[in-house]
Amino acid sequence: MKLAKRVSTLTPSSTLAITAKAKALREQGHDVIGLGAGEPDFNTPQYIIDAAVKSMEEGQTKYTPSGGLPKLKDAVIGKFKEDQNITYSANEIIVCSGAKHALYTLFQAILDEGDEVIIPTPYWVSYPEQVKLADGKPVYIEGKESNEFKVTKEQLEAAITDRTKAFILNSPSNPTGSMYSEEEMRELGEVCLKHDILIVSDEIYEKLVYDGAVHTSIAQLSDELKEQTIIINGVSKSHSMTGWRIGYAAGNVEIIKAMTNLASHSTSNPTANAQFGTIAAYTEDDGSVENMRQAFEGRLHKVYEQLVAIPGLSCVKPKGAFYLFPNAIEAATNCGYDNVDDWVTALLDEEKVALVPGSGFGAPENVRLSYATSLEAIQEALTRIERFIEKKSK
CATH class of the missing domain: 3.90.1150.10 (Aspartate Aminotransferase, domain 1)
Structure with a gap:
């Protein structure tokens, strides 16, 4: 066949x-x-496991809303407010079956055939493949080792064409572990605002930073950048919940609505008991x-x-x-x-x-x-x- x-x-x-x-x-x-x-x-921390088990014992084993449980969206909103001082509403959040699924659904929602997505190298292996699956075209710019594998505003500007739809920012990075400073993010953000390019900010490793480094989201730097950014995150790395498959996206209402509609025809909803475990992950803390x-x-x-x-x-x-x-x-x-x-x-x-x-x-x-x-x-x-x-x- x-x-x-x-x-x-x-x-x-x-x-x-x-x-x-x-x-x-x-x-x-x-x-x-x-x-x-x-x-x-x-x-996975025991208090998260206990919350998931309790939800099943209480009969919380049915379909949930496609975009995630309202209580989980509230927990995600609270996490953004506490960690980055960013305010989102429930219609700006979608919970997905992992951060990878959030990215996949995003590209399916925003890309038409031939649309370009700028991807710095080195990149996480699934970025270009997901872009191609949405009939988009990956465009690579090299993060030079001499610059800690990070790209510059000049490189970004030079890669933009009239087909450029989005730019992927991954900080901290897989595979390099590099992080962008606030100033570097502002410079890249200014280019994206100038050309009306969506910023896809993959922040899945935000909790795993070292030697006094502080994670900053590009969306927290200004209201304009928040409107231009879709944040991708989840609990796989931060709470050692890789198998639970809970991730989420936050940003523009219309994009989130389109992603939710797509998810309703693909996964129906994220796994119910995993969502209840994630609520505990974001509302409790045992260290x-x-x-x-x-x-x-x-x-x-x-x-x-x-x-x-x-x-x-x-x-x-x-x-x-x-x-x-x-x-x-x-x-x-x-x-x-x-x-x-x-x-x-x-x-x-x-x-x-x-x-x-x-x-x-x-x-x-x-x-x-x-x-x-x-x-x-x-x-x-x-x-x-x-x-x-x-x-x-x-």
Whole structure:
């Protein structure tokens, strides 16, 4: 059977590919250390689990409104007011089956064939694929490593055409962990306001910031920027709820209404008990979120120093998320490989360490390492990487 064009253009996930190969090696009995994880290695806090269980025991197991429970929307509104001092109303919020689904629904709602979305590189792997699924065209601008992988207002201005519909801003970033300053956001925002370009602000890692860094949403910088921005967020990373699939979007009433209409014909509604758990996540606090953040910060400090001491690897120190994104081209070349992808494959075959090649993020000279796993495992993986480089470089 002939498949639709929209799926034939999709690029397979490099993260899933390396994960599948690592799994196969484990099943063969090998001691594989996987550093590709995109989720916290902590269980969901107990008070959230308890709230979800209680909701089911009380019979809250039916359909909910497509855009989310009113009580959950109120909790999201309260979160925005407390964290960013931004005021939203219920008709400016949609709750979706994960932040990924919120992004997918947004692009389906705003893009027509040929509309362009500007995506800084390195990017999260699903951005360009979701744009293509909406018949849009990804337009890439390079976040240079010398600028902590961030793009400038000049780069943004130069990429704009009469088909530009949106600009994606991801801070803190997956895969780099970089964060934009308020001034940098203002400059990018001014360009978007000038050309009437929607800002898609992915803030899923907002709670995971380190060394005194403070997350700022571009929507909180002015009323004009709030009107020009759709915020994408959720509880997957902040509350270790990746499997619960609750995310949301906040912004323009007409866009949110269109997204809600689309969701009513795709998912019907987010899972009911997961919504009740998320209400608890945003209205109660047992310290778990901060404890998890501190654990990631402690790991970052330890493993970063070990990483940058490895010959052939250099790395911009991240300010958020839970990834390191070192440049490995020198190591790959010294080891006799033509590119970093081949080096990553050989590393997995010979030392049983699974990294994610940066080519999947639009940065072929880099690799992504997640420190959302035990400190002992990460340190052992880095020891193996150094051993591999030393052996191959001789």
